[in-house]
Amino acid sequence: MKRIISILTICVLLCACLASCGGREKTDISGATKIADLKGATIAAQADTFHLTALGQIEGITVKDYPDFTDLLNALNSGAIDGYVAEEPTALSVCAADSTLKYLPFVNNSTGFTATDAETGIAVAFKTGSDMVAKVNPIIESISAETRAALMKQIVTMSENEETEIGELALKSDKTDTSNGTLKIAMECAYKPFNWTQTTAANGAVEISGKSGMYANGYDVQVAKYIAAELGMKLEVYQYEWDSLLPAVQSGAVDGIIAGMSPTAEREEEVDFTECYYNSNLVIIYKTQG
Amino acid sequence: MNFFVQVWEIVVKYYPFLLKGIGVTMLIALVGTVVGLIIGLLTGIVRTIPLSKNGALKILQKVINAVIAVYIEIFRGTPMMVQAMVIYWGYAFMNGGSTLPLIPAGIFIVSINTGAYMAEIVRGGIISIDKGQFEGAYSVGMTHVQTMFNVIIPQVMKNILPSVSNEFVINIKDTSVLNVIGIAELYYMAGMIKTMTFQTFQAYTVVCVLYFIMTFTVTRILRVIEKKLSGSENYVVCGSQSDPKAEIRVKGGDSV
Amino acid sequence: MTDTVIKLDHLEKTFGDHKVLCGVDLEVKKGEIISVIGSSGSGKSTMLRCINLLEEPTGGKVYYKGTSVTELNLSSYRASVGMVFQQFNLFNNMTALENCVRPQIKVLKRTREEAEKVAREFIERVGMSAYVNARPSQLSGGQKQRIAIARALSMNPEVILFDEPTSALDPEMVGEVLDVIKGLAGMGLTMIVVTHEMAFAKEVSDRVVFMDGGVVLEEGTPDELFGNPKMQRTKEFLARFLGSAE
Numbered sequence: 001m002k003r004i005i006s007i008l009t010i011c012v013l014l015c016a017c018l019a020s021c022g023g024r025e026k027t028d029i030s031g032a033t034k035i036a037d038l039k040g041a042t043i044a045a046q047a048d049t050f051h052l053t054a055l056g057q058i059e060g061i062t063v064k065d066y067p068d069f070t071d072l073l074n075a076l077n078s079g080a081i082d083g084y085v086a087e088e089p090t091a092l093s094v095c096a097a098d099s100t101l102k103y104l105p106f107v108n109n110s111t112g113f114t115a116t117d118a119e120t121g122i123a124v125a126f127k128t129g130s131d132m133v134a135k136v137n138p139i140i141e142s143i144s145a146e147t148r149a150a151l152m153k154q155i156v157t158m159s160e161n162e163e164t165e166i167g168e169l170a171l172k173s174d175k176t177d178t179s180n181g182t183l184k185i186a187m188e189c190a191y192k193p194f195n196w197t198q199t200t201a202a203n204g205a206v207e208i209s210g211k212s213g214m215y216a217n218g219y220d221v222q223v224a225k226y227i228a229a230e231l232g233m234k235l236e237v238y239q240y241e242w243d244s245l246l247p248a249v250q251s252g253a254v255d256g257i258i259a260g261m262s263p264t265a266e267r268e269e270e271v272d273f274t275e276c277y278y279n280s281n282l283v284i285i286y287k288t289q290g
Numbered sequence: 291m292n293f294f295v296q297v298w299e300i301v302v303k304y305y306p307f308l309l310k311g312i313g314v315t316m317l318i319a320l321v322g323t324v325v326g327l328i329i330g331l332l333t334g335i336v337r338t339i340p341l342s343k344n345g346a347l348k349i350l351q352k353v354i355n356a357v358i359a360v361y362i363e364i365f366r367g368t369p370m371m372v373q374a375m376v377i378y379w380g381y382a383f384m385n386g387g388s389t390l391p392l393i394p395a396g397i398f399i400v401s402i403n404t405g406a407y408m409a410e411i412v413r414g415g416i417i418s419i420d421k422g423q424f425e426g427a428y429s430v431g432m433t434h435v436q437t438m439f440n441v442i443i444p445q446v447m448k449n450i451l452p453s454v455s456n457e458f459v460i461n462i463k464d465t466s467v468l469n470v471i472g473i474a475e476l477y478y479m480a481g482m483i484k485t486m487t488f489q490t491f492q493a494y495t496v497v498c499v500l501y502f503i504m505t506f507t508v509t510r511i512l513r514v515i516e517k518k519l520s521g522s523e524n525y526v527v528c529g530s531q532s533d534p535k536a537e538i539r540v541k542g543g544d545s546v
Numbered sequence: 547m548t549d550t551v552i553k554l555d556h557l558e559k560t561f562g563d564h565k566v567l568c569g570v571d572l573e574v575k576k577g578e579i580i581s582v583i584g585s586s587g588s589g590k591s592t593m594l595r596c597i598n599l600l601e602e603p604t605g606g607k608v609y610y611k612g613t614s615v616t617e618l619n620l621s622s623y624r625a626s627v628g629m630v631f632q633q634f635n636l637f638n639n640m641t642a643l644e645n646c647v648r649p650q651i652k653v654l655k656r657t658r659e660e661a662e663k664v665a666r667e668f669i670e671r672v673g674m675s676a677y678v679n680a681r682p683s684q685l686s687g688g689q690k691q692r693i694a695i696a697r698a699l700s701m702n703p704e705v706i707l708f709d710e711p712t713s714a715l716d717p718e719m720v721g722e723v724l725d726v727i728k729g730l731a732g733m734g735l736t737m738i739v740v741t742h743e744m745a746f747a748k749e750v751s752d753r754v755v756f757m758d759g760g761v762v763l764e765e766g767t768p769d770e771l772f773g774n775p776k777m778q779r780t781k782e783f784l785a786r787f788l789g790s791a792e
Contacts, residue, residue, distance in 0.1 A: 432652055445639045
């Protein structure tokens with residue numbers, strides 16, 4: 001017992017030491033109206049993304065990168081950075097979960113970053129040479145910009161609390177025939193509001209294959225449901241880690257990826273992408289002072 | 291204080307996931323350790339068979355020993371996380387996309403990984419057994435396999451139990467790397483809760499405590515078993531052939 | 547010739563560059579008790595271990611009842627040629643009784659009841675009935691050696707090889723073990739005893755073999771060898787040995 005107490009004491013002391021080790025000089029970016037106003041701040045983005053490349057467009061900032069998007073959030077909360085780049089839907093979800101967080105609503109190609117649709121859009125990936133791309137493209141094109149925005153609004157509300165009853169979703173297929181087989185779709189189920197895991201089937205969530213009691217929901221899930229229904233197929237959602245998504249489709253374990261994935265040139269070499277099914281403004285999430 | 295409230299909220303809201311994660315972690319770690327031990331024992335027996343005089347058999351033995359040596363080197367020399375990715379996706383690519391069921395795949399990966407370590411532990415255990423034990427068994431006509439199962443392995447087991455317990459505890463912690471192939475063990479659940487709540491530190495604090503409770507409990511239980519197995523110091527001297535109740539209990543020590 | 551049990555024909559054994567046995571010839575008849583004496587390093591133990599094939603001879607042959615032992619089934623041959631070691635080599639994971647029972651079950655395929663009956667009989671013979679449930683670590687050296695003898699006897703062997711059975715014992719325990727071995731003399735067993743106990747060799751054996759430098763230098767009845775040794779080396783050895791013993 002004595003030993004345990006002494007170990008605990010040492011732990012507490014260590015934590016106290018770490019906590020007292022001074023802080024970084026913070027920069028208030030809450031008043032920024034365009035990306036150039038961020039000068040002097042420390043801004044982070046997820047490694048290996050267009051977001052990180054885009055930070056090169058701002059002069060006089062300190063750029064940092066982190067491997068995982070939740071790391072960015074930790075960095076912001078701990079004070080290591082002044083803000084980080086995120087897609088607007090993500091920012092909405094994150095800020096809704098924590099009232100001390102806000103975001104700068106930049107608009108691509110005007111107040112925000114200069115970017116093409118492919119760079120800020122997300123698309124469905126299929127195995128190279130698959131005829132699915134041609135079949136799915138018309139379905140994606142048939143979803144209007146208004147429907148996309150309306151659906152995303154509902155999804156963001158949903159992401160704040162999965163149990164909140166949303167009612168009729170903006171995107172819904174009236175086809176019920178599933179005689180064309182199964183459509184296996186992979187996603188992380190860990191990227192709110194595009195895809196996440198929840199404990200109930202509320203709001204049209206889909207049970208994750210091989211993981212009973214765990215349900216996937218989010219923008220990607222609803223789009224996947226819509227595509228499967230329009231194709232006359234039954235949807236199966238598979239959960240894979242980000243790094244496993246491409247192998248999953250290449251090996252044939254799944255048919256496609258709908259996981260908030262941008263059609264970058266490097267990925268184009270591994271898989272084929274459809275048209276984008278959502279385009280986001282890139283915004284900066286920051287922590288309000290005090 | 292807010293932090294502890296959030297931690298508690300995670301526990302209350304996600305306890306079914308956490309319990310499931312603990313179940314999967316313990317299942318994979320336990321079965322993986324046991325199967326790994328069996329692999330270790332088998333390779334230990336094979337590797338200590340004296341070389342045959344028969345030419346063909348001798349070559350076969352050398353080939354098997356070389357295969358075992360390569361297996362041990364490869365699996366000890368690469369991270370289990372990488373092995374998991376290579377085995378899981380290697381299987382999928384070779385079989386046109388049919389993937390291994392996740393939990394059996396996890397058990398398989400932990401088993402062969404543990405087996406590689408156990409092989410060395412068992413070999414060390416066998417080497418540490420007095421040569422006289424082998425000779426005693428050979429001198430009454432036991433074969434190598436009989437000697438192993440009747441005389442050597444029981445003694446090896448007793449000697450290596452602390453190392454085996456250690457492997458088990460290591461496995462409880464190391465199954466966390468299996469989240470790379472999506473096995474829903476405890477660490478995976480932490481990642482999931484993290485993305486659902488955006489509370490990274492809180493989520494990992496919860497599983498940190500849970501991992502500690504698991505390893506601490508298991509360590510204590512295994513220590514009790516070790517004590518039990520090391521046997522009682524006392525034995526019974528039969529005092530009379532006619533009266534079975536007449537007996538003298540002797541407190542034994544290491545007398546020569 | 548039928549009553550020759552063990553025959554060594556120019557037996558050789560080399561460890562690396564070191565030649566331990568340089569052509570040992572020896573014939574052992576059924577029921578004979580032979581003591582092998584000689585200084586340390588003369589090859590006595592190696593010869594014994596070669597008979598039992600714990601060491602593989604590098605030259606020459608060992609015959610058991612006229613057949614070369616390399617042609618025999620190793621298991622059943624070893625079962626019929628028991629061995630008692632200097633370091634006892636009892637199975638540490640078994641009780642005294644189990645030490646005698648398990649080999650019978652595994653090698654001779656006896657049932658447990660049968661094996662236990664045999665084992666208890668021989669354990670009684672060596673005077674260890676009270677200790678059937680003790681583990682080797684709970685026994686004294688002399689007690690361990692008596693159980694080891696019971697274990698060898700339980701296999702109902704034709705021959706028992708004793709490899710310096712009393713060398714690792716405290717002086718006060720030597721007597722009990724030698725008494726047990728003497729007690730076996732009447733059983734008709736063939737015994738080859740490597741020993742430094744000259745009094746024992748003199749009293750018990752039918753024949754004494756003196757080994758030196760990896761060969762059998764001289765052999766004869768105890769009276770001949772101890773009373774009137776022919777070779778100079780034998781005289782020296784006996785003089786040194788008996789002299790220091792007094």
